[in-house]
Amino acid sequence: MNNRRSTTPVRIGNVVVGGDAPISLQSMSKTDTRDIPATSRQVQTLADAGCQIVRIAIPDMEAASALGAIRHQTAVPLVADIHFDYRLAIAAINEGAHGLRLNPGNINREDHLKKVVRHARDRDIPIRIGVNAGSIAHDYFPGEPVPERMVFLAMDQIRMLEEMDFRSIKVSLKSSDVLTTIEANRLIADRMSYPLHLGITEAGPPLTGGIRNAIGIGQLLTMGIGDTIRVSLSGEPTLEVEAGREILKSLGLSTTGASLISCPTCGRTTLDVPGIAARVSELVRTIQEPIRVAIMGCVVNGPGECREADIGVAGGDGKVLVYRDGVFAYSVLPETVYETIATEIDRLLTARSSVKYDKDMR
Numbered sequence: 135m136n137n138r139r140s141t142t143p144v145r146i147g148n149v150v151v152g153g154d155a156p157i158s159l160q161s162m163s164k165t166d167t168r169d170i171p172a173t174s175r176q177v178q179t180l181a182d183a184g185c186q187i188v189r190i191a192i193p194d195m196e197a198a199s200a201l202g203a204i205r206h207q208t209a210v211p212l213v214a215d216i217h218f219d220y221r222l223a224i225a226a227i228n229e230g231a232h233g234l235r236l237n238p239g240n241i242n243r244e245d246h247l248k249k250v251v252r253h254a255r256d257r258d259i260p261i262r263i264g265v266n267a268g269s270i271a272h273d274y275f276p277g278e279p280v281p282e283r284m285v286f287l288a289m290d291q292i293r294m295l296e297e298m299d300f301r302s303i304k305v306s307l308k309s310s311d312v313l314t315t316i317e318a319n320r321l322i323a324d325r326m327s328y329p330l331h332l333g334i335t336e337a338g339p340p341l342t343g344g345i346r347n348a349i350g351i352g353q354l355l356t357m358g359i360g361d362t363i364r365v366s367l368s369g370e371p372t373l374e375v376e377a378g379r380e381i382l383k384s385l386g387l388s389t390t391g392a393s394l395i396s397c398p399t400c401g402r403t404t405l406d407v408p409g410i411a412a413r414v415s416e417l418v419r420t421i422q423e424p425i426r427v428a429i430m431g432c433v434v435n436g437p438g439e440c441r442e443a444d445i446g447v448a449g450g451d452g453k454v455l456v457y458r459d460g461v462f463a464y465s466v467l468p469e470t471v472y473e474t475i476a477t478e479i480d481r482l483l484t485a486r487s488s489v490k491y492d493k494d495m496r
């Protein structure tokens with residue numbers, strides 16, 4: 135998007151958020167942080183799926199010290215999610231957190247907040263201020279619309295950090311209501327230049343939540359608003375990453391990972407498109423290489439989509455047409471289509487990696 139809002143970048147480990155940096159993808163671990171093996175495994179699974187920043191909850195000191203152990207087992211930057219207790223923030227920073235998610239207003243004493251800010255500044259890590267519509271106090275600007283109240287609260291929190299001369303800030307304004315989230319982010323985007331972390335919170339299970347996030351995040355991104363995204367879903371965390379990547383890819387903001395094109399099927403279908411698409415979707419889940427695979431039920435729209443794909447199949451009369459790099463290559467029987475696609479994906483990835491290898495050796 136060439137209308138991207140100008141923001142002051144912050145760095146979270148090896149990931150830059152804001153400025154000209156590509157829009158990054160993040161998620162949150164759902165394990166008990168104190169369970170170091172389980173959390174490390176989940177963080178790595180998220181990283182393998184393409185997650186660039188992982189947030190982990192720090193509810194107590196044991197979790198803060200677990201963060202130190204988890205950090206050494208992954209290269210992905212970790213953000214410590216802290217509420218209320220400044221000592222947890224300091225412990226997480228000391229354990230090597232690459233960023234904090236903490237609301238200054240939740241730290242009761244100014245001297246405690248100053249300590250957190252001093253530690254964050256010393257370690258050069260940013261703080262994300264996060265306002266959730268559901269947690270605004272009832273008596274906070276009660277007559278104002280919810281998006282305005284969210285913006286007021288975020289600006290209050292920002293001011294608290296700025297008064298301590300701390301500006302390595304990232305901001306999120308989230309609601310479970312899509313239109314409220316859009317409006318709040320649209321409003322705050324005009325009032326400050328810190329990077330925005332987008333997401334619809336408490337969005338629901340994968341289908342509902344995926345749609346809500348796609349509409350909310352997608353709408354804001356098309357306005358040029360947003361620097362990093364997290365799709366919140368009640369479900370497996372890698373789904374959040376996959377959904378987030380689909381949002382970015384749909385808007386031309388990422389070329390990472392496989393794109394699957396498949397038709398809805400109709401009375402002309404000669405192929406088990408849903409079954410094959412589900413298997414291929416599973417197969418390509420962790421592929422980071424940008425490949426486009428088309429699975430089409432017949433020759434009405436099949437050849438057209440296959441010509442735009444790296445690998446395409448279109449159902450035909452008793453056989454299935456297979457396309458490579460947009461060109462018809464050969465036909466196979468319908469019952470071997472999945473295996474054919476899997477073999478073609480292998481071939482494509484091997485060919486691309488040997489081209490890369492040759493380039494690197496030159």
Ligand code: SF4
Pocket residue numbers: 397398399400401402403404430431432433434435436
């Ligand atoms: S590609 Fe063919 S089978 Fe698939 S929806 Fe279109 S017309 Fe129907």
